[in-house]
Amino acid sequence: KAGVTQTPRYLIKTRGQQVTLSCSPISGHRSVSWYQQTPGQGLQFLFEYFSETQRNKGNFPGRFSGRQFSNSRSEMNVSTLELGDSALYLCASSAGGATDTQYFGPGTRLTVL
Amino acid sequence: QKEVEQDPGPLSVPEGAIVSLNCTYSNSAFQYFMWYRQYSRKGPELLMYTYSSGNKEDGRFTAQVDKSSKYISLFIRDSQPSDSATYLCAMIRNSGNTPLVFGKGTRLSVIA
Numbered sequence: 001k002a003g004v005t006q007t008p009r010y011l012i013k014t015r016g017q018q019v020t021l022s023c024s025p026i027s028g029h030r031s032v033s034w035y036q037q038t039p040g041q042g043l044q045f046l047f048e049y050f051s052e053t054q055r056n057k058g059n060f061p062g063r064f065s066g067r068q069f070s071n072s073r074s075e076m077n078v079s080t081l082e083l084g085d086s087a088l089y090l091c092a093s094s095a096g097g098a099t100d101t102q103y104f105g106p107g108t109r110l111t112v113l
Numbered sequence: 114q115k116e117v118e119q120d121p122g123p124l125s126v127p128e129g130a131i132v133s134l135n136c137t138y139s140n141s142a143f144q145y146f147m148w149y150r151q152y153s154r155k156g157p158e159l160l161m162y163t164y165s166s167g168n169k170e171d172g173r174f175t176a177q178v179d180k181s182s183k184y185i186s187l188f189i190r191d192s193q194p195s196d197s198a199t200y201l202c203a204m205i206r207n208s209g210n211t212p213l214v215f216g217k218g219t220r221l222s223v224i225a
Contacts, residue, residue: 004156033212042217043157043201048210056212090156098210099145104156 002027004093004105012111018079021108025072025093031055032074033102034066037088049074050096086112116140119202119216128225132189136202136216139183143214144207146178148187151199151218160200161187192223
């Protein structure tokens with residue numbers, strides 16, 4: 001089975017711009033979660049989508065949003081980028097059960113200048 | 114106080130050493146515990162997944178959970194340079210679909 005894929009792998013943007021990141025889950029997985037990873041804060045949960053519905057949301061401002069399509073692929077969008085948004089953005093997919101294993105993609109490295 | 118505390122290291126050990134990595138947590142609702150390994154420029158990969166208190170062994174890796182002390186550990190025996198990575202503990206509550214909560218990760222270097 002192919003693993004979780006994320007595109008693009010690297011992005012450089014300037015403050016005030018917006019960005020869209022994409023995640024394709026493992027075939028058959030219906031849950032996609034997004035995380036932000038920084039050296040200072042570690043891995044922080046952004047949100048989770050299950051069957052095209054947001055099921056959980058972390059403590060991030062409304063500039064961070066996401067969606068999931070009927071084929072379980074997911075996108076996250078960050079509007080009005082700030083310098084502090086520079087991070088590794090990881091997505092993870094699972095079958096969707098509360099304790100199912102989450103499998104991570106390689107991440108998208110976003111740099112905001 | 115953060116829900117999950119993990120010493121960020123870095124931790125440097127000689128090849129062949131036994132490595133001990135630890136996390137403490139404050140919320141007794143956490144019932145499922147995981148250890149992920151993350152190599153540089155890669156996403157985390159699951160190493161161990163445990164539920165009950167006690168030990169679980171998989172090759173050179175042993176995960177230990179002590180729910181009474183709210184303390185989990187990962188032991189690596191006969192450490193190899195290929196074990197050099199960041200190790201993240203993660204945990205999840207028993208009820209509802211709640212997200213994983215991660216420690217900040219411990220950076221390990223195994224020197225040949």
